[in-house]
Amino acid sequence: MGFRLLEHTADLGLEARGTDLGGALDQAVAALAAMLAGAGQARPRERRPVTITGEDPEAQVVALLDECLFRLEVHGWLAAGASLERDAEGQLVGQLLGEPFDPARHDGTAIKAITWHQLSLVESPAGVTITVYVDC
Amino acid sequence: MKPIDVPSSAVHRIDRWRLRIDPFRPEMNGPGLIFASEHLQKALMRDGTIGQVAGVATLPGLVGASMAMPDAHQGYGFPIGGVAATDAEGDGVISPGGVGFDINCGVRLLATDLSVRQARRRMRKLLEEIFRQVPVGVGRGGGKLSPRQLDGVLRGGARWAVEQGHGVDDDALHCESGGAMPQADAAAVSKRAKARGAGQLGSLGAGNHFIEFQVVEQVENGPAAEAMGIAEGQVVVLVHTGSRGLGHQVCTDQVSLMQSAMKRHGLQVPDRQLACAPLHSDEGQHYLAAMAAAANYAWANRQLITQHVRRSVAAVFGDDTRVQLVYDLAHNIAKIERHTVDGRERSLCVHRKGATRAFAAGHPDLPPRYQAVGQPVFIPGSMGTASWVLVGTPQAMTESWGSVCHGAGRAMSRTAARKRTRADAVITDLKQRGIEVQAGSKKGLCEEAPMAYKDVEAVVETVVGAGLARRVARLKPLGVVKG
Numbered sequence: 001m002g003f004r005l006l007e008h009t010a011d012l013g014l015e016a017r018g019t020d021l022g023g024a025l026d027q028a029v030a031a032l033a034a035m036l037a038g039a040g041q042a043r044p045r046e047r048r049p050v051t052i053t054g055e056d057p058e059a060q061v062v063a064l065l066d067e068c069l070f071r072l073e074v075h076g077w078l079a080a081g082a083s084l085e086r087d088a089e090g091q092l093v094g095q096l097l098g099e100p101f102d103p104a105r106h107d108g109t110a111i112k113a114i115t116w117h118q119l120s121l122v123e124s125p126a127g128v129t130i131t132v133y134v135d136c
Numbered sequence: 137m138k139p140i141d142v143p144s145s146a147v148h149r150i151d152r153w154r155l156r157i158d159p160f161r162p163e164m165n166g167p168g169l170i171f172a173s174e175h176l177q178k179a180l181m182r183d184g185t186i187g188q189v190a191g192v193a194t195l196p197g198l199v200g201a202s203m204a205m206p207d208a209h210q211g212y213g214f215p216i217g218g219v220a221a222t223d224a225e226g227d228g229v230i231s232p233g234g235v236g237f238d239i240n241c242g243v244r245l246l247a248t249d250l251s252v253r254q255a256r257r258r259m260r261k262l263l264e265e266i267f268r269q270v271p272v273g274v275g276r277g278g279g280k281l282s283p284r285q286l287d288g289v290l291r292g293g294a295r296w297a298v299e300q301g302h303g304v305d306d307d308a309l310h311c312e313s314g315g316a317m318p319q320a321d322a323a324a325v326s327k328r329a330k331a332r333g334a335g336q337l338g339s340l341g342a343g344n345h346f347i348e349f350q351v352v353e354q355v356e357n358g359p360a361a362e363a364m365g366i367a368e369g370q371v372v373v374l375v376h377t378g379s380r381g382l383g384h385q386v387c388t389d390q391v392s393l394m395q396s397a398m399k400r401h402g403l404q405v406p407d408r409q410l411a412c413a414p415l416h417s418d419e420g421q422h423y424l425a426a427m428a429a430a431a432n433y434a435w436a437n438r439q440l441i442t443q444h445v446r447r448s449v450a451a452v453f454g455d456d457t458r459v460q461l462v463y464d465l466a467h468n469i470a471k472i473e474r475h476t477v478d479g480r481e482r483s484l485c486v487h488r489k490g491a492t493r494a495f496a497a498g499h500p501d502l503p504p505r506y507q508a509v510g511q512p513v514f515i516p517g518s519m520g521t522a523s524w525v526l527v528g529t530p531q532a533m534t535e536s537w538g539s540v541c542h543g544a545g546r547a548m549s550r551t552a553a554r555k556r557t558r559a560d561a562v563i564t565d566l567k568q569r570g571i572e573v574q575a576g577s578k579k580g581l582c583e584e585a586p587m588a589y590k591d592v593e594a595v596v597e598t599v600v601g602a603g604l605a606r607r608v609a610r611l612k613p614l615g616v617v618k619g
Contacts, residue, residue, distance in 0.1 A: 007549045009183045009210040038579055055396055058408075066388050073381045074331050103273065107579050109550060110273075110342030110619070113237040113384040116391060116408035117212030118139065133212055135237045135384075136343055136550060136583075 001127065003031035012109065013118075013133040021057070022084050022094075024121075024128035025064060029082040029096070032065050035134065036072065038108035042080035044097035052084070052092040057121045060092055061130055065114040068096070076101045109136055140187040140406055147186065149174075153602035156201075157190055163404075164193040169201035171536075173598050176206050179547050179590060183210035185217075191406045192220050196414075197228030199477060199484055203536055205491050206598035207545030207590060211236075213409030216490035216546075219539045222415065224472050224483040229403070230420045231412035232394065232427070234487030236468040237387040239427055240434035241378030243514045244311070244464035245525070246442060247364070248449060248457060250371040252351040252614065256570075258452050259349065259615040263574040265448040266347055266617050270441055271339035273576035273619060280335045289337060290322040293432030294464070297439035303461075307439060309503050311464040312493060313471075315435040321425035325382070326389050329426075333382025333433055338440030342580055342619035345377040347445065348516070350523060350611040357608040360509040360527050364462045366609060373459070374516055374523060374611070375441055377619075378468065379434035386430040390423045415485050424470070431469055438464055463512040467492045467542040475537055486537045494528030494540040494605055513605055517544045517592035519573070519584060519618070520566055523611040524596045531603035540599045544592040553588040554579065562586075572615040581618060 001023055006013030014031035018024030033042035050067060054060035068079040078101040084094035112135045120131045146160040155177060157168030168189040172180055180186060185208050192214055193202035199221045208217030213233035222228030248255075255262070281289065288296045294308040294315025308315040325333075340347065352370045355361045366372060379386075394411035397419040398404070403412065413419035446459045470487045477484070495502055497510040506512060510527035517523050521544070532538050548556075559578035562585045566573050575581040599605045 005551070007551055009549055010216060010546045011212065012550060054392075059392065059395060062388075062392065070328060070332065070385070107577055109579065109583065110577075112343070113388050115212040115237075116233075116395075116411065119408055135212060 001027065003027045005031065005035065008133060011133055011136045013131065016130045017127060019127045021086065021128050024130045025061070025084050025092070026081045028061060028065060028130045028132065029068060029079050032068055033078060033080045035111060036078060036108040037106040040105040040107055042078045042106065043099050044080045045099040047095040047097055050094065050096050058119050061121055061132060062114050062116060062119065064092065065132060069111060069114065072101055078106060111136055139184045140190050142186045142190050153598050157186060159193065164190065165195065165198040166193050167201045168193055170204045170208070171598055171602050171604070172206050173594060175594055176590065176598060180208060185210050185215045188213070188215040189218065191410060192218055194406055195220060195222060195229055195231060195410065195412060196403060197222040197226060199223050199228070205541035206595045207541040207543050209546050211489065213407045214489040217541060218489045219487065219491045219536060221475070221484040221486045221537050224415055224485045228415050228485055229412035230415045230423055230470055230485050231410055231487065232387050232390045232423055233409040233411060234489050235387065235427060235470050236489050237384045238378035238468055239383035239386060240431035240466045241468040242434065242438065242464065242466040243374055243376045243516060244438050244442065245462040245512070245514050246373040246375070246445060247366050247460050247462050248371045248373065250453060250457060252369055252371060254453065255349060255371045255614055259572045262349065262448060262452045263572055263615050263617055265451050266445065267574045269444040269448050270347065270617070272617065273342050281337055286330055286334055287322040289433055289436045290325060290429035291320055291432065292316055293435035294439040297436045302443045303439050307442065307461045310461045310505070311435055312466050315439070315464065316432045317428035319424050320428035320432050322429055324422050324425035325386055325429050329382050329385035329389060332385050333380060336380040336382070337437055338444065339380060340377050340441065340619045341380055342576060344584055345619040346616055347441065348374045348616040349614045350374060351614055352609050353522070353612040354610045355608070357527070357606060360608040363505055363509045364512055364525070364608070365460060366462065371614070372611060373445055374514060375438055375445070376516060377437060377441065379430045380437060382433050383430040386426045390426060394419060427470060431466060435464065465492055465514065473537070476534070484537065488539055490542050491539045492542045493538055494526070494532045495538045496528050496530045496533050513540055515541060515543060515592060515596055518586040518589035519616055520569055520571060520586035520613065521592055524592065525608040525611065526596070526605035527608055529603060529606055532605065536604055540605045541595055544589040544595055546588060547590045548588040550583040553585050554582045556587065557582050557585045571613045573618065575618040584618060
């Protein structure tokens with residue numbers, strides 16, 4: 001379980017794996033943080049509540065990562081991981097874990113947006129794998 | 137969804153500058169047309185570009201070919217460097233992915249009356265002054281706009297900026313679309329997008345965005361250069377940025393909305409990032425209104441940066457130094473335009489994703505200054521190499537919906553570029569070539585190293601060889617502020 005970053009000519013991708021959906025989503029957020037923070041590492045020092053909607057599981061992945069970018073730009077807060085569960089209505093509810101963005105330490109790649117390009121969420125007996133490309 | 141594999145039997149070289157992809161799947165509504173020399177073709181074949189050209193050819197209502205310019209490379213859904221037109225009178229679609237996240241990312245050229253000698257002597261101080269004036273880097277912005285001011289930006293674009301005292305009347309006139317698209321509706325832009333945009337107007341951003349001082353090294357078309365007010369030995373400034381977080385969020389919101397709209401309209405595409413809606417549907421019109429508003433934000437953004445540049449130049453060289461806008465163009469946009477198709481004039485929705493409008497002389501949308509010479513087109517090279525000023529041609533009007541390339545085009549991934557070089561080495565290399573650099577991020581500097589890009593000369597040779605543009609002037613870099 002974990003994540004790896006994927007090559008792309010102009011942009012970047014991530015592949016996140018977990019034993020269940022919550023684990024894979026946590027790793028997807030951690031992978032995004034690794035891109036944004038570079039060697040400066042994002043630390044899970046604070047918890048902030050979050051609710052993610054979306055018409056299918058893949059749409060929810062895009063919405064979750066977009067929420068992380070939104071919080072970074074508007075609130076200056078960098079998400080390092082997530083603790084999420086699906087509720088009875090199908091929404092993802094739980095918390096983002098992270099810390100205030102520090103431009104002196106977090107010298108990563110600037111990310112404009114989360115794309116739907118070759119987006120996938122695959123559930124298998126071995127766990128859940130998420131693939132997402134981001135626009136740099 | 138898997139990338140589309142293009143069978144080699146479907147790809148044919150038409151001539152020295154063009155490749156054709158024959159339709160090889162029933163859902164393709166037209167062929168692919170790629171402008172590339174044999175040399176550039178190799179890079180296109182290495183990544184997923186040609187598969188993406190084929191994917192764009194499946195868009196409903198496509199008119200003519202799905203095109204890629206010689207700087208094209210793999211994007212997300214659309215290739216970067218892609219051009220596609222759909223029928224704006226009938227069943228054509230509009231696709232946010234065909235515009236991209238950085239709506240109206242574009243470039244503007246400013247002409248100064250500084251000589252290269254003057255500029256070189258004080259380049260370090262000038263770059264530091266610009267770096268102090270212009271917010272640079274991830275999420276960094278200018279002052280916070282009130283909701284009323286932001287609505288003004290979204291409606292009025294560069295014109296709003298000029299009306300607020302950030303420029304002169306001539307500035308808006310010399311922007312594509314007069315610096316504001318009339319279809320803009322501030323109400324179509326989400327609260328989330330407005331929250332991202334409210335504090336970022338007048339900022340450069342990160343990635344490949346830059347403000348670069350250059351010298352006009354060589355003029356190849358005297359009348360066109362004269363119309364633009366540029367001459368050999370003169371210092372000019374190229375500004376490259378877009379609609380910042382507001383535009384990124386508009387695209388994110390709209391691609392998401394179109395996922396469900398596609399089901400309602402019974403549309404299917406080979407990649408979810410190609411999500412689209414009929415232009416005349418509620419969803420299509422909503423996207424057009426929001427995209428136009430974001431495009432206007434980008435024009436206002438480049439206008440405010442121009443004022444920062446003017447103030448910086450005045451601070452270093454004195455108040456009487458001239459900094460005049462040559463032209464401002466969009467290279468990520470969709471526009472409703474009139475074009476001649478099979479001898480008949482039709483209304484088309486032209487998507488340019490990393491491609492530049494290049495209208496020929498005499499086109500009614502050009503300002504009076506360029507009526508006789510054609511639309512100025514600016515092709516930035518990478519940090520260390522030349523940039524080009526071109527003009528559009530009648531051939532571009534008939535073959536590529538009046539479009540050409542937008543830059544050198546990436547040839548190497550960001551990760552590969554970072555592995556191969558260090559920021560200090562990039563700075564030293566540029567210094568040896570007489571180029572000063574001031575960067576917001578060391579990592580970003582490595583990712584944007586000149587070796588990560590294609591040869592801009594080969595790209596320009598192809599569009600000129602194909603007859604889509606004519607050379608006007610070659611620009612050589614002197615100093616650059618990178619995001």
